[in-house]
Amino acid sequence: MFTIYSKLCPYLHLYAVIYILGLYVIRTIKPYGEPMQPAQSLDSLVKERLKQWPQRPPGVSAPALGRDSWLRGRPSDDLRYHPFLKLPGSTRWRTLPDGLWLNFGGTPVDPYVDILAIEACGSLQNLLDKRSRFAPSTHSLLAVCPVQWLLSPVMPSDSTPRWRVTGVFKHEPTVAFVVPVRGMHVLYGLKRKHYQGFARHQLPHAHEFFAPMEALTAYDGDKNPDLQALLARTSSTANFLNPP
Numbered sequence: 001m002f003t004i005y006s007k008l009c010p011y012l013h014l015y016a017v018i019y020i021l022g023l024y025v026i027r028t029i030k031p032y033g034e035p036m037q038p039a040q041s042l043d044s045l046v047k048e049r050l051k052q053w054p055q056r057p058p059g060v061s062a063p064a065l066g067r068d069s070w071l072r073g074r075p076s077d078d079l080r081y082h083p084f085l086k087l088p089g090s091t092r093w094r095t096l097p098d099g100l101w102l103n104f105g106g107t108p109v110d111p112y113v114d115i116l117a118i119e120a121c122g123s124l125q126n127l128l129d130k131r132s133r134f135a136p137s138t139h140s141l142l143a144v145c146p147v148q149w150l151l152s153p154v155m156p157s158d159s160t161p162r163w164r165v166t167g168v169f170k171h172e173p174t175v176a177f178v179v180p181v182r183g184m185h186v187l188y189g190l191k192r193k194h195y196q197g198f199a200r201h202q203l204p205h206a207h208e209f210f211a212p213m214e215a216l217t218a219y220d221g222d223k224n225p226d227l228q229a230l231l232a233r234t235s236s237t238a239n240f241l242n243p244p
Contacts (some may be wrong), residue, residue, distance in 0.1 A: 028131040046216050047075040050099045057101050059228030061088040067167050074100040081148040095133050097155035111168040112182040113143050134186045138141040141181040185234035
């Protein structure tokens with residue numbers, strides 16, 4: 001046994017050197033041409049585009065009377081603190097839409113919020129899952145606004161803290177603000193083939209709106225007249241002939 005091992009030793013050392021050199025070559029050789037960049041995921045692209053949208057959803061007109069209390073909650077530049085949706089009493093279940101706009105109303109004694117959620121659905125299964133989260137129900141839905149988010153400025157160019165814009169605080173908040181959702185509208189972005197099939201064979205609920213994914217991923221998509229016209233119908237005054 002010792003004789004066989006002693007005869008193989010030189011070869012074992014040689015194989016070890018070849019193996020190490022092979023790893024070095026694999027790590028240092030670059031592919032021909034320009035290196036390929038990893039493809040950006042659909043989810044991250046949609047969120048990147050939605051960050052460019054204004055505080056009030058595109059197409060939604062400012063009220064003729066009263067305050068304008070729209071704020072973009074998601075996507076947020078601060079990944080640690082941002083609003084989310086949940087059911088009363090729930091400590092684990094929460095909904096984090098790709099896009100979430102909140103329109104605060106009421107008074108400090110009786111506040112509420114109307115929301116516009118945007119969801120990008122890469123598959124039909126993903127669409128079914130997200131539709132179930134926003135399905136009409138007899139129980140209430142709550143919006144949770146972390147205190148850090150409320151104390152932060154509206155945007156880099158506007159140092160006004162968000163809590164002042166809401167109009168429902170008498171004093172600076174010190175804890176998270178949990179407010180009932182009065183009205184809800186959801187815009188789903190679908191891939192082209194799914195969008196065409198859904199439009200041909202399905203019937204949306206009253207709070208649901210649908211658009212091709214390209215409308216959400218397009219640069220300056222918030223300036224698209226067709227998208228603005230669609231989102232204008234999500235306003236709480238859209239169902240009135242002559243809103244007061």
